[in-house]
Amino acid sequence: MLVVRGGHVLGVGIADVLVDDGVIAGIGSCDAxxxxxxxxxVVLPGFVDTHRHLVQAAMRGSGADTPIDMYLSEVLPRVQTLSADEVHASVLLGAAEALNAGVTTVLDWGHxxxxxxAHSALTASGIRAVFGVYRDHAHRFAGAQGLVTAAVACLSPEDSARDIAVARSLGxxxxxxxNGTGVVAEMAELLGPDLHFVHGNNLADDEIKLLAAAxxxxxxxPVVESMMGHGFPAYGRFAAAGGTPALGVDVVINSVADLFEPMRLALWLERIHSVARPASSLLxxxxxxxxxxxxxxxRTGSLEVGKRADLVLLDGFAHLPADRVAGGIVATAGVADVRTVLVDGRVVKRDGVLVDHDLPALRASVRSLARKVLA
Ligand SMILES: [Zn+2]
Known part of the structure; x- marks a missing residue:
């Protein structure tokens, strides 16, 4: 049992957070x-990155001038040549970089x-993960109850009915x-809250409305979509249709490994057209x-008694009145402000330093891999 004492708890004010057996057991005046x-x-819920290909961590920054067509035709086939040891090292590095940035949950495409x-690397990393695997492998990972659970990663939306049926049979x-127009309209009868789409830049407005209604x-x-030419990010259109957009890093070949920049860029792109959107909504x-x-x-995503204790302690915002903290974080926070991180009640970063991982050593372990893939 532990207590996070005297922080500015987002949405509450100055309070303690009691953590018992991995769960938020109390918020208020607590002892342990x-x-x-x-x-x-500031104490806030851990960030949830809902779309990342962690295996590309070893190739960080290599795709600064890689448009989406070149990515699909050249980068992805090279990534497929990685050995088992290389996949393990790269996924572990990616997960450690996520934790360092206060990302306590990630949906990873393990392909x-x-x-x-990749599943064993996720398990070893200490991050909470939803592991996206192709339909034929899904049954192997479906029953897990720990930090790493599973999703079905559908390769081709045009042929999604079987994937969705398998996923639904496994819960x-x-x-x-x-990304293309018309794909969502074609699968209208299949839509539901158990479907999760990524990008959607070129969906028709009617399709965006279908998703939100379902x-x-x-x-x-937003970072990857802007860098690689996917089209204008659909954040504002989905929100205007009544949806609640999520945010992802996607690939670190041309994006940072944290959610601060995706939050900020999504806001900036909205603000170009209108200043109406509150910054705090991005958090x-x-x-x-x-x-x-x-x-x-x-299970996670907010500071509530009964939820798993995924917490971030952030420096640099205690001077703000309570109603400006969330917006201030969206507008100006960065990885260097992430002091301490807990996943499932366990401290994974303490006072600015990862507890279980040596980032320089992890980066050294993949250095030759990056040169091989990029050669
Ligand atoms: Zn992706």
Whole structure:
């Protein structure tokens, strides 16, 4: 049992957060044998990255000038050549970089080689993960109850009916990339809250409305979409249709590994047209709305008694009045402000340093891999 003492708890004010057996057991005035001093820090729910290909962590920054067509034809086939050891090292690095940035939950597409390899790296990392695997492998990972659960990763929305049927028989979410116009309209009868779409830049307005009305999730990855030419991010259109967009990093070949920039870029792009959107709404996208989009709403994404204790302690915002903290974080926070991170009640980053992972060593372990893939 531990208590996070005296922080500015987002939405509450100055309070303690009691953590017992991995669960938020109390918010208010609490006591426990182990104390984490949060004075001067903001306590917020861990970030939920609802779309990432962690295996590309080793190739960070390599795709700064890679448009989407080149990515699909050149980068993805090279990634498929990674060995099991290389996949493990790269996924572990990606998960460690996520934790370092306060991302406590990630939906990872595990699509290189035997999915058991990426799954074991996720399990070893200490992050909460929804592991997206192709239909034929889904039954192997479906029953898991721990930190790493599963989703069906649908490769081709045009041929999604079988994937969705398998996912529904296993009680899993189906997650899929979608970008072309007409794809969602064709699967209108299949839509539901257990479907999670990614990108959607070129969906027709009617299709965006169908998704929102069905309660399906939509993840926008604004950095990658802007860098690679997917089209204008659908964040504002989905929100205007009554949807609650989620946010993802996608690939670090041309995106940062945190959700601060995706939050900020989604807001900036909206503000170009209109200053109406509150900055704080982006923080909801990066936390609770993300958790809901991938089926983890009851478990994480907010600071509520009974939820798993996925917490971030953030420096630099204690001077603000309570009603400006969330917006201030969206507008100006960065990874360097992430002091301490808990996943499932366990401290994974303490006072600015990862507890279980040595980032320089993890990066050194994949250095030759990046050169091989990029050669
Ligand atoms: Zn993707």
């Amino acid at each position: 044998p182990e104390v984490i001093d949060a004075a001067g820090l 290189v080689g035997d999915p058991a390899v 899993l979410v189906t997650t899929m990339h979608v 309660g399906s999730g939509l993840t926008v990855t 909801a996208s990066a936390t609770l709305d993300g958790a809901r989009a991938i089926g983890l709403g009851p």
